[in-house]
Amino acid sequence: MSEVRIPYEAKEKDLKVMHVGAVPAEERPKAALELLGEMLKYKRSLKLYLDVCTHCGACAEQCHSYLGTKDPYNMPVARVELVRRVYKKFFAPGRSFLRAWEGAKDIDQETIDLWYKYFYQCNQCRRCAIFCPKGIDTAEVTIAMRELLAHLGLVTKFHAGIVKNMKTTGNNMGTPLPAILDGIEFLEEELKEETGLDIKIPVDMEGAEVLFNPSSSDLFTNTDGFMSVAKIFHKAGVSWTLSSRIAETANFGLFFHEPTMREHNMKLMNAGKDLGVKRIVAGECGHGWRTWRMFTDTINGPLPFPVVHLFEEVLDYMRDGRIQFDKTRNPELITYHDPCNYGRGGDLMDQPREILRACVQNFVETTPTKEYSYCCGGGSGILMDEAMEIRMALGQPKAESVRATGAEILCAPCAICKAQLPVVMNHHKVDVKVKGLSDLMGRALIL
Ligand code: SF4
């Protein structure tokens, strides 16, 4: 068992934004049991996953978290077993019989510590689910268990800080509106200087066709990718706008707190409704995309307009001839990283490849690839500095699969992957530059 762990350091004041309070340590086992009992009543998938595992072991070697750390508790089956053994003792049918021979276990503070430690070393990537003959999706168990831990007040300061930033500013980075508007003015000047054209970045334009919702890290730090999107809308002749209320496609609620996810979705839906747009276009963010595509209709009610991904929107422009690319502008050997929440969680696997074929000259797949691709190791929001040792271990299988391609550029069109992969590649000494697909589209776009 590894000694490495991510500290849970959110304090009472950090937790207030989620309307949860810290449960005193001595009361946690009883409270955890009650929360698990409640959860089992409405999360039928959790109960099913706890019931049907045959311990066949087919998932064990398929988790990059286990491959990178060699910690047996990071095997998907062992991770879930940390909950299953409590379930067996207190909730499973025939539990008095099971108790005698199947490792059913009481709950204590050590159990809760192990839950925290190992459910925060799961990237919720869903790779294990591809290999499980019973269809057990450990990512779903992780999401449920992190939610339970949050209700005990056990949350990282990093995650709590992001929830607070979203509530106060509408973006994860906590950038206030005046600074956003200054930044946008600066980007418009940059676009003018680069292209000689008046390419506008509208904010709160009522009646625009599209509300574009970028990840805030693209708007504020990976600005080349964001400016590429502005160029594409300009060239395609589409009226578009940002919202001053929300400039964040990432949705950390998916990782550990469903009410936060719901609130974030609602904010975006209302922004779109009030501006009267025809559709929302989501920028480069894996889990944010999964949230919009897979959860919003269910947990927020039917959407009043479609939410599409930027890549689907761009493919439409390509197919009807509104934009063209010159692939000679991307001559390097380029490989593609499937963000887990696109490929295994959001029906977005072939679309980015179709765009890549149009805008780069030399493309090579990693092995494994597509739905079998390894996670970057930062998924589920494990991006905090205090988790650096774990992050580098979790990213190791991905680093080796990229090294084997010999690629000069790794295209990774997700905000979390773009934050994690440069550090991982550097740590494992893989000489490759990490870029979003928007960057490559922007370079190749014929204006
Ligand atoms: S592959 Fe599925 S059934 Fe087999 S041990 Fe893993 S979770 Fe259990």
Ligand code: SF4
């Ligand atoms: S979801 Fe991913 S990180 Fe989590 S147990 Fe499965 S393979 Fe491992």
